[in-house]
Amino acid sequence: MTAQARLTTGPTGRLEALTGLRGLAAWYIVFFHLRLSLTDLLPSPVITALARGYLAVDLFFMLSGFVMWLNYAERLQSLNRSAIGRFWWRRFARIWPLHAVMLVGFAVLAAALALKGGDRSGYPLGEVPLHLLLIQNWGFTRALAWNHPAWSISAEMAAYLLFPLLAWFGSRNFGPAALVLGIGVLLCALCGVFAAAGFASLGQGITSLGLVRCLIEFTVGTLAARLWLGWHALPATRLIAALCAAGAAASWATGLVLDLPETAWAPLLMVLVLLAIALNQGWVARLLGAGPLHWLGEVSYSTYLSHFGLFIVFKLLFAAADLQLGALQLAGLVALLVLVSGLLHAMVELPAQRAINALQPNLRRRAALAR
Numbered sequence: 001m002t003a004q005a006r007l008t009t010g011p012t013g014r015l016e017a018l019t020g021l022r023g024l025a026a027w028y029i030v031f032f033h034l035r036l037s038l039t040d041l042l043p044s045p046v047i048t049a050l051a052r053g054y055l056a057v058d059l060f061f062m063l064s065g066f067v068m069w070l071n072y073a074e075r076l077q078s079l080n081r082s083a084i085g086r087f088w089w090r091r092f093a094r095i096w097p098l099h100a101v102m103l104v105g106f107a108v109l110a111a112a113l114a115l116k117g118g119d120r121s122g123y124p125l126g127e128v129p130l131h132l133l134l135i136q137n138w139g140f141t142r143a144l145a146w147n148h149p150a151w152s153i154s155a156e157m158a159a160y161l162l163f164p165l166l167a168w169f170g171s172r173n174f175g176p177a178a179l180v181l182g183i184g185v186l187l188c189a190l191c192g193v194f195a196a197a198g199f200a201s202l203g204q205g206i207t208s209l210g211l212v213r214c215l216i217e218f219t220v221g222t223l224a225a226r227l228w229l230g231w232h233a234l235p236a237t238r239l240i241a242a243l244c245a246a247g248a249a250a251s252w253a254t255g256l257v258l259d260l261p262e263t264a265w266a267p268l269l270m271v272l273v274l275l276a277i278a279l280n281q282g283w284v285a286r287l288l289g290a291g292p293l294h295w296l297g298e299v300s301y302s303t304y305l306s307h308f309g310l311f312i313v314f315k316l317l318f319a320a321a322d323l324q325l326g327a328l329q330l331a332g333l334v335a336l337l338v339l340v341s342g343l344l345h346a347m348v349e350l351p352a353q354r355a356i357n358a359l360q361p362n363l364r365r366r367a368a369l370a371r
Contacts, residue, residue, distance in 0.1 A: 003283050004058065005251045010354075013029065015067075015070075015278055015289075015296060016275055016285075016288070016289035016290065017280065017284065017285040017286070017289040018046065018063060018066070018067065018274075018277065018278060019289070019290040019294050019295075019297035019298060019300075020287070020293035020294045020296070020297045021059075021063070021274075021277050021288055021297065022060070022063060022297040023293055023295070023299075023300045023303075024288075024293065024296070024298030024299070024300075025056035025059050025060060025063075025105045026056070026296070026297075026300035026301075026303045027051075027296065027303070028053045028055075028056040028151070028302045029053050029056045029057065029258070029304060030056070030196040030303065030307045030337065031050045031305075032050055032051070032052075032053020032054055032056075032176075032305065033053075033308060033311060034050075034311060034325070034330075034333075035047050035050040035051060036323070037315065037319065037323050037324055037325045038050075038324075038325060040324045040326075041091060041325065041326065042279075045076075047130065049060070049161065052262075052266075053201075053346060054202065055202060055262075055266050055270065056204040056315060057211070058188075058202055058217055058266065058267060058270050059270045059274065059297060060152065061152070061155075061156070061159075061213070061214050061217035061218050062217050062218070062220055062221035062224065062270055062271055062274050063221060063274060064156060064159070064218055064227070065159070065218035065220065065221025065222040065224075066067035066139065066162055066221040066222065066224050066225040066228070066274060068073065068211075068221075068228075068276070069167075069170070069221070069222040069226065070179075070223065070226035071150050071193075071224050072087055072167065073166075073170060074164070074167075075221070076164045076168070076277070077088070077167045077169035077170070078168075079164060079165075079168050080112065084164045085361075087160075087163070087164065087272025088161070089356075089357070089360045089361075090357060090360075092156075092356070093352070093353045093356035093357050093360075094278030094353055095134075095153055095156070095157070095301075095351070096134065096268060097348060097349070097352030097356065098301065098302060098305055098348050098349050098352070099131075099134065099150055099153055099202065099305060100132070100148075101344075102148065102150070102305050102306060102309060103128070103131055103132065103146065103367075106123060106147055106265070106309055106311055107151050109123075109312065111298070113265070122145055122146070123137040123145065123146055124145055127140075127141060127145050127146070129136070131145075131146055131150065131154075134150075134153060134154045135154060135157070136150070136154050136155045137152075137154035137155050137207060137210050137211055137238050138154065138155075138158060138207070138211055139207075139208070139211065141207050142207055142251055143174075143207060144206060144207065146307055147309060148308055149304055149307070149308050150305065151206055151207070151210055151306060152210070154211075154220070154222060155210050155211045155213070155214035155215070155307070156190040156209055157184075158214070158215065159214055159215055159218040163218075166219060166222055169345065172220060172285075173180060173258065174295045176230055178225060178228050178232075179223050179227050180227070182223050183220050183223050183224065183271060184221075186216050186219060186220050187216075187220065187267045187268055187271075189213075189216060190213065190216045190263060190267055191261070191263040191264050191267075193209065193212055194261075194319055195211060195261070195263070196207060198262070200261035200262060200263060201261075201262045201265060202263055202267070203256035203264070204260055206229065210224075212328065217267060217270075220267070220271055221271075221274070224275055224278075225270050227275065228275065228278050228279065231279060232278070232279055236360075237279055237281060238279075238281060240275075240279055240281070241275075241276050241279035241280050241282040242276075243274035244273075244275040244278040244279065244352065245272070245273075247268075247272045247347070248269050248273045248276060251265045251268045251269045251272065252265065252269050255269075288332060290325065298345065299341040299342055299345040300341075301345075301349065302340070302341040302342075302344035302345045302348070302349060303337060303341040305342055305344075306337070306341060307337055308338055310333075310336065310337055311333070314329075314333050314336070318332075
């Protein structure tokens with residue numbers, strides 16, 4: 001199979017290289033959360049680079065919008081109720097079961113801390129219903145609690161609910177110039193929202209601005225998907241991919257050299273990286289689209305949701321008083337997380353997804369009977 005053929009035929013419209021990209025992004029977030037326990041092990045420039053690991057969440061939001069557009073937009077553009085119901089049902093089956101399992105794990109951890117007289121302030125019982133409903137980051141809370149990374153899943157749930165409207169609006173035929181303009185307007189709006197709140201970093205104000213951040217970047221991802229659909233088969237695809245990669249490098253360098261607010265350059269960097277990888281037809285697509293990196297992408301949701309709690313338990317059991325990890329401890333933690341990710345993917349994610357999808361009501365038949 002050629003690199004260009006890595007777009008799966010059929011209704012899924014899946015780019016395998018993006019799966020590998022998702023895996024790398026998940027591990028960037030992992031090391032973002034580990035970094036403060038690695039200051040004795042890694043040089044300061046590496047720690048500084050890891051401190052921006054939260055930006056991988058922005059890539060996730062755009063990547064999610066991109067993939068949702070390729071997979072579902074055409075089926076949802078007519079706002080057919082049964083199609084919308086099936087979409088929401090499948091999204092619930094995809095994200096909720098593992099989230100629920102992680103909440104149970106954190107409940108066990110909170111109970112263990114209670115028995116030992118430990119600090120349980122990060123596990124407020126009153127917020128459990130919000131987490132179960134995946135609405136905890138819709139402006140109802142002031143601080144992250146329980147499984148912190150799940151805030152982004154909460155924000156994505158809102159994006160999924162609104163996606164049929166995006167698909168309906170996107171049924172209009174906009175050319176590349178209009179799509180690029182739309183991306184620019186949305187990214188400027190994102191920068192403006194953060195500036196109005198007094199924030200210069202995308203990692204700030206998660207409970208207040210995380211939802212807006214997700215919705216804007218998810219929409220940017222849908223527009224990027226529409227650009228890809230128009231560009232990926234052109235003779236100049238390689239050139240366009242190279243220009244996107246160069247633009248990503250330029251936005252990163254310009255932002256750092258001019259000391260611009262992160263909100264002014266990082267989202268642009270993310271969308272250009274996404275397009276560069278999606279359009280790539282060479283060794284990058286082959287590297288990300290198969291083998292270990294692709295597998296890491298397949299299990300990345302399990303990695304993302306499990307790593308925070310696993311790290312807490314690992315520190316309690318194995319870290320020294322200063323919470324620093326040595327090389328062997330880090331290797332053990334990484335190996336453990338890889339193992340847990342694979343097991344959760346195989347034993348929780350996939351079986352639960354299949355079981356819930358099998359219970360999906362026949363919405364089309366019900367609509368016909370109601371007539």
